[in-house]
Amino acid sequence: MKKHIVHFFLFYFLLTGCTDSNSKKSSNRLQTGNWLLTFSITDEKLPVNLHINIKQDSSYTFTIINGKEKITYADSNVVIKGKSILITDPVFESWFEGKIISSKKIIGKWYKGVDYSIPFEAVYGIEQRFKINNKNVPENINGKWEATFSPNTKEEYKAIGIFNQDGNVIDGTFATEFGDYRFLNGVMDGDSLKLSTFDGSHAFLFKAKLINDTLKGIFWSGTHWKEKWTAIKNDTFRLRNPEELTYLKEGFNEINFKLPDLDSNIVEFPSVQFKNKVVIINIMGSWCPNCKDELIYLSKIYNKYHDEGLEVISIAFERNKDFWKNVEAVKKEKNFAKAKHLFLIGGKASKVEASKVFPMLNQIISFPTSIFIDKKGNIRKIRTGFYGPATGKYYTEYCQRTDSFIRILLNEE
Known part of the structure; x- marks a missing residue:
């Protein structure tokens, strides 16, 4: 672990050694506009939309786009020195260490703490998050779905799938009894659902096929978690009441x-x-x-x-x-x-x-x-x-x- 910590701070020191480190004046000027950021997770690729812009002070801003959600990295969170780039998250203990291959390509790793990383590639000029392979009218999954994760196992749990569909484009999330799976964005490609998100702390990928009336698929959380999931459309489905799961034990009458x-x-x-x-x-x-x-x-x-x-x-x-x-x-x-x-x-x-x-x-x-x-x-x-x-x-x-x-x-x- 100490080796990783020394590596990170050495990398950061080298980057911040230049006073004009986040600037379009660099010989490695990045193209502004739409990029596709792709994480390599085990056996899959997890794509996320990225927009790079230049501010009036010549510094770069990097904006992750998950449908309606926008997460911006700017100012001291973006440091460029030569062909190296360091982007730190404004909230979480995570960061990107990258190498600028050209004005249209960056490769590197995203780190969450010093012990966990995922390789990434960012390429300029790609607007489409997922490729559409099926040119036919997509299946419609708009609405509320009763989802089951890790079905028929001791880890099984329920969730509400919330999907808003406009043509091929899908926005939505899964609400569980403990929270939600963030702003998900993707497509319905014929009978295949593809959704992803990156929020600075998690990288999620959901894929499924609509078979008869049931979605059957896989959920990946970064490189460390993978599980099956299924869902059926159910407008009346409810999770347990979140205000009844934790309560005061008998014999106690206050918090202290x-x-x-x-x-x-x-x-x-x-x-x-x-x-x-x-x-x-x-x-x-x-x-x-x-x-x-x-x-x-x-x-x-x-x-x-x-x-x-x-x-x-x-x-x-x-x-x-x-x-x-x-x-x-x-x-x-x-x-x-x-x-x-x-x-x-x-x-x-x-x-x-x-x-x-x-x-x-x-x-x-x-x-x-x-x-x-x-x-x-x-x-x-x-x-x-x-x-x-x-x-x-x-x-x-x-x-x-x-x-x-x-x-x-x-x-x-």
Whole structure:
């Protein structure tokens, strides 16, 4: 591991040694416009749309496009020195190390931490995410599907497939009991479904064939995970209620903990500073994309209702053994979300470890999990997981219900 760390910082040092490192003045000027970024994952290729642009200050911006979602890397996150390029994620502990082969081609590896990488190739001038091989009118899968992942195994779990189809183009996601599979974008090629996404933390690929009325396919998560999945159209299908999965154990009547904040000062709950306040305790991790989605939402809610008595406490369970490196990772996400509320470090990124911090709960089965506490200290609701913007109406409806619920709690005596 030390070898990888030294390699990364040496690479970064060499790149940042030039004051005009992100500039079109380089002899390796990149073509601006549409590119196709392709990850090589085990036995498949995972394509993602990429747009490269040049700002007025001559620096490059790289924008990943997943249908409606756009993730932009710019300014200090993009460093070019000679034929080498380093792109760091603004939120997650991930980065691209690449070599500029020509103005129209970049090759390299995407790293997630120092122990995990995926080879990539980026090529200019390709707009189509997936090739369309079948010129006939595609099958229509628009709507809501009951999906089963790892069917007939002990790992089996359910999800809602949400697909919006316009001709060959498909946008959508899968909502699980713990979150969602991000903004997916792809095509329906005859009877074949092809979807992909890259969000800075995950690279997902879904493929399936429509056989009679059933989608049968494979889901890849980077190079480390592969599983079968099936789906049938079912407009009435529902997952278990996410507000009934985690609950207070019999014999307990409150949440309590003592944990360090980002300055290592111990914060105790309950305490005087939270007396007569409505409190949302948000169990999360800086490495978790669904947590990022919820954090952005909670930041807005906090800004809206803090003056009326709302407090939010985000408790981060992190992957680094060093406390201050965990603080650095949390601050990165906190700044990205422009969050002003309190952040604490809960411990190791593990549902088992999170459950130890909250022994009064039956289980922590998902990051994120949010606990809603009224002015009297009573737990009024515990929500497992979070449906992000990719889920469309599920996200909108959750935000509306939560906003109304917070207003009810604030109006109580």
